[in-house]
Amino acid sequence: MKHAFSIVAILFFTAQITCVAQSNYEPSETNQPGKEYPKVNSEGRVKVSILAPEAKKVQLDIGGVKYDLTKDSEGVWTGESAPQDEGFHYYQLNIDGASVPDPGTKYYYGAGRWGSGIEVPAKDKEKYALKDVPHGKVSEQLYFSNITQAWRRCFVYTPPGYNKDTTTEYPVLYLQHGSFEDETGWAEQGKANLILDNLIAANKAVPMIVVMDNGYAYRPSEGSARPQSVFEEVLINEVIPLIDTEYRTKSDREHRAIAGLSMGANQTMRIIMNHLDKFASYGGFSGTSNYPNSDEIDTATFLDGKFHDGDAVNEQINVFWLGLGTKEPDIFMKTVGAFKNMLKKQGIDYTFYESEDTAHEWLTWRRSLYEYAQLLFKN
């Protein structure tokens, strides 16, 4: 009897929790102005709603899972996902087989398209919240690339006060997005500007310029040859000289850092190791240059032997930093693991950061930037 009562009590308690979670749905912070849906609840469930009176089937497609919505008598389809991880997620709706953005959200470039995004509030959201602190600016910088023979664009964060004291020079962090993303990612879903604003206001990071370029760069196509990435050349020969001309930078290697996420981590590691005269600090967020190979790294051949002399690496690199979410796919666990093993074997100093309960997603990278930026330019 007591046992039965307990079960009833537990069921009742569970029902109450569910009820609270059901009733505490709030419009997402990524919604378009005035839009009620999508909503997120305290469990991290995402609830969407769309008028589609003639549709046969409408689904919410998020986190690799499709959830069927149900239609009411007015033709409005509504439904919710399972709980999602904290942080930012790309998603879409599927209406009778058409994959389309949810007209309720703002749009973000990721997964190779401009599409819907949603924010599940995180415990540590204060790190990247818009607060009453001095704010830097994010500027669009257009430039013509002679290498790619095309107009390109980067975004440049200048710290609070940059425009006021026009004599101060600043160190620069070059910060790259991942695959199927672009130069808008870090300042939009990455919230890089707010992270820096908050760190600088708290005296946790030194004021710095952050340059966010597009990691896809190819020479004009020649015949049927597969286009070869020339991002390294564009960054070294075009972007850095442009930034050092257009902005008040400290232009020596000690005051220049480079970091990236996923594909960007891979790219920027190659770039710093090829150009140690240009950069003194590296950050790899959810990625390393041995990707996708998780075998033991042979330092004699890996990146042309650039990690073979561990002491030389230690001498030249001030901050060597790696970050990874605890819920990342196996391939990242294994490849970053193999890379760390190599660093240990070579006696190379590095910092490793684990982002709790996050996958290969933007909360991992926001946290990584938050941690990494605090270590820069402090020697």
Place this chain on the structure above:
Amino acid sequence: MKHAFSIVAILFFTAQITCVAQSNYEPSETNQPGKEYPKVNSEGRVKVSILAPEAKKVQLDIGGVKYDLTKDSEGVWTGESAPQDEGFHYYQLNIDGASVPDPGTKYYYGAGRWGSGIEVPAKDKEKYALKDVPHGKVSEQLYFSNITQAWRRCFVYTPPGYNKDTTTEYPVLYLQHGSFEDETGWAEQGKANLILDNLIAANKAVPMIVVMDNGYAYRPSEGSARPQSVFEEVLINEVIPLIDTEYRTKSDREHRAIAGLSMGANQTMRIIMNHLDKFASYGGFSGTSNYPNSDEIDTATFLDGKFHDGDAVNEQINVFWLGLGTKEPDIFMKTVGAFKNMLKKQGIDYTFYESEDTAHEWLTWRRSLYEYAQLLFKN
């Protein structure tokens, strides 16, 4: 017989023209990277395509008209619109009753939502083309408004060279969007930065700063009272002091202009007439403050009699400029017409510009900015 031949010839000739137009569809410049559709042809027709295998009915909704698409055996729906005016248009798709953005385009804020936009190349597109000239920057400026008790944002264009010579001070144009648009409109679909870059490079306009704020501003809601717009207070008491602090401005009235489109034209006319100590030039693009009333204007009462003394207005305003598309809806023709009649009657000097073959749309406003900016700050 000759007559019949002529008809055949005409039909044949027409068919050829149609055939050329059909075959010269090109991906729109507003497409997402790598997307083939939507396309635009030389007639200005818009052709869209979307995979929606289970849908019953799919439509293209552009220019207030819905066009049915047709489905092929693969489930891909395709169809085209009638010829559209040159310039930029908002549009959407309708899938079984759901109004959604076209996943092929980039997204723009207008018509009260972030949604699809398409560019029909105009004869005078060089005015706002991205060219090999020095480019200014567009920066995001966050600020907390004590009046609205909310974070707000404006975008600020600084001309080429702003960061290089850090002693030069610049005049400022405050430039406002229309109803159901926001602070992103002028630098995105308006191409204000490219228009200024091109004018400055051609020595047609003096280098100036352009500030693009959000015209919607309300005090925190109090009870059930209808919120009262406080944009004028925000602009005068918060935005202008912020800009004069953050940027190297010439901060006297002679070096400050204000302009807006549609609702923004209405708002900014009120603002300059209430603050002639702050601004010396006005531009009204497709709008005037008598809107929606097209009756003869009584200058004794209109805007508290601010136009009653025509000589005083002439003395204080350097440039009084009005622009209108030749295909604008009747209400704008009539209200702007009534306003011009009042100016004539009062002997107030003004410039009137007609944008050929454009309606209440962005090409009218791009052209207006192109003309208006050339007249500013030249006394």
